[in-house]
Amino acid sequence: MKCVSIKNLTYAYIKDRPVIKDLSLDIEEGEYVSLVGHNGCGKSTLAKLLVGLLFANQGSIEICGLELNSKNINEIRKKVAIVFQNPDNQFIGATVEDDIAFSLENMCVPREEMLTLVPEYAKKVGMEQFLTKEPGYLSGGQKQRVAVADALIRNPEILILDEATSMLDPAGKQDILNLVKKMRSENPNLTIISITHDINEAYDSDRIVLMHEGVNVLSCTPVELFEKTDIISKYNLDLPFVIELKTKIKKLGIDVKESDSLETIGVKLCK
Amino acid sequence: MQIKINSLSYTYLAKTPNEVEALHDVSLEIPEGKITSIIGHTGSGKSTLIQTLNGLLLPTSGEVHVGDYVVTSKKKKNKKIKELRKSLAIVFQFPEYQLFEETVEKDVAFGLKNYGVKEAEAIKQAHKALEEVGIDKSFYKRSPFELSGGEKRRVAIAGIIALNPDILVLDEPTAGLDPLGSKIILRLIEKFNKEGKTIIIVTHDMNIVLNYSDHVVVMNDGKVAFEGTPSTLFNGDISKYSIDVPELFKFVKILEVKGMKLDLSKIRTIDDLITQLKEKR
Numbered sequence: 313m314k315c316v317s318i319k320n321l322t323y324a325y326i327k328d329r330p331v332i333k334d335l336s337l338d339i340e341e342g343e344y345v346s347l348v349g350h351n352g353c354g355k356s357t358l359a360k361l362l363v364g365l366l367f368a369n370q371g372s373i374e375i376c377g378l379e380l381n382s383k384n385i386n387e388i389r390k391k392v393a394i395v396f397q398n399p400d401n402q403f404i405g406a407t408v409e410d411d412i413a414f415s416l417e418n419m420c421v422p423r424e425e426m427l428t429l430v431p432e433y434a435k436k437v438g439m440e441q442f443l444t445k446e447p448g449y450l451s452g453g454q455k456q457r458v459a460v461a462d463a464l465i466r467n468p469e470i471l472i473l474d475e476a477t478s479m480l481d482p483a484g485k486q487d488i489l490n491l492v493k494k495m496r497s498e499n500p501n502l503t504i505i506s507i508t509h510d511i512n513e514a515y516d517s518d519r520i521v522l523m524h525e526g527v528n529v530l531s532c533t534p535v536e537l538f539e540k541t542d543i544i545s546k547y548n549l550d551l552p553f554v555i556e557l558k559t560k561i562k563k564l565g566i567d568v569k570e571s572d573s574l575e576t577i578g579v580k581l582c583k
Numbered sequence: 584m585q586i587k588i589n590s591l592s593y594t595y596l597a598k599t600p601n602e603v604e605a606l607h608d609v610s611l612e613i614p615e616g617k618i619t620s621i622i623g624h625t626g627s628g629k630s631t632l633i634q635t636l637n638g639l640l641l642p643t644s645g646e647v648h649v650g651d652y653v654v655t656s657k658k659k660k661n662k663k664i665k666e667l668r669k670s671l672a673i674v675f676q677f678p679e680y681q682l683f684e685e686t687v688e689k690d691v692a693f694g695l696k697n698y699g700v701k702e703a704e705a706i707k708q709a710h711k712a713l714e715e716v717g718i719d720k721s722f723y724k725r726s727p728f729e730l731s732g733g734e735k736r737r738v739a740i741a742g743i744i745a746l747n748p749d750i751l752v753l754d755e756p757t758a759g760l761d762p763l764g765s766k767i768i769l770r771l772i773e774k775f776n777k778e779g780k781t782i783i784i785v786t787h788d789m790n791i792v793l794n795y796s797d798h799v800v801v802m803n804d805g806k807v808a809f810e811g812t813p814s815t816l817f818n819g820d821i822s823k824y825s826i827d828v829p830e831l832f833k834f835v836k837i838l839e840v841k842g843m844k845l846d847l848s849k850i851r852t853i854d855d856l857i858t859q860l861k862e863k864r
Contacts, residue, residue, distance in 0.1 A: 351733050352732065451625045578841050
């Protein structure tokens, strides 16, 4: 089932200078899609259009069968949660527990439920020790973990991550990625749209959509993308380490296969 | 200019119920003219440490020597702090959020004017700094808010470079940039280093540590956990600092376990490894 259906979408911040140009894209329920492309290619604008923070000049967006318009916006926002890049721009509550409870309050969840839900989700993101702390005492990574808890606690159908891990340390980042994986295995219908520059992160997704100057130029599986060396160099994408290593070792005349692990390559090299 | 840190401690909100000791008895020397990376997980004290270097935070105890300048816990003693901040300048995380002026050139000139440089001269020096960071002339009179993320960051860095500091400290200089934007910034940092500036980079990106740094400092729980070269660091046991080993070093270790002898100090990229593999074949 189509979860997101974008048809001929155009959006311009300044008249006649569109940043999204006649873009069409379908995303299936339960799919994990990475949006990649240069800064300024329209990825974040697209994310804002998907949650109705911006409204398109032309074209249409359907979320779970509902057309995104001012009449349906409240219904749609219940289905879509977004985590932005900068943790400071999304901390609303006075303390961590207030912040996590904020969206539950908006959804009129009874207090008793909140009292169990808030610590549960704080624990999921490893912030259970900080429930009563104010944002000023948290580091950027810790704030971002709270933001992820804020998004997940609403039990959304679509989770948009707009470079949500780019400010976290490796351990924090891995925590969040593991958490997203866990959410997906618990709820296979959860659709994830991840905007990222981290090619190793994109490598884990079902599909990569490459954007350039407001258009999606390519949509394929990570493995298919990394085989297209012309595209990789044209759009200045990084290659995941494993792929780059395999390509370069092949040139030494060693037979390296797609499925070979680092261990196997090591054995072949040491022969 | 040499940086020497003696028994530095820093406590946020000291003498309140909320006090947090962010740095504990840190002693450290940062080599002159080199690129030093400061790493460590979130909350390990990295950002606190760099803010004490030019007295944005005054030590709770201990002191920081930067050339002839001394930053101590006693406010009155830190008289030349404004000069120090010109010699040791910090580019914060997401510096583009600090852009505010009407035009790119005015924004870059702002810092200079704060140091008493006259308008016309400041604009002239701003142009020079913008040229250094590779911002095209056609942008000079435009609003900084019309630029892309990577361009904005270069404009923000130009504002600092215009002050001509001897030591440039950058907190997460490539965070949030696309791969091309990151490369441009890193090449720029290398260029500043070749021109003689001491560089300190706070980062989570182990590839910056491996590919660009001469020296690396690992912070853990407000203390210095390691100091040395990147290859020594990644070759040792670092799991306890919650730092990622770069994939390249994970692979090199597999090769070593299988009995291959490699010169680790010369491996910074896949190509370095391939060169050594070729020599062996």
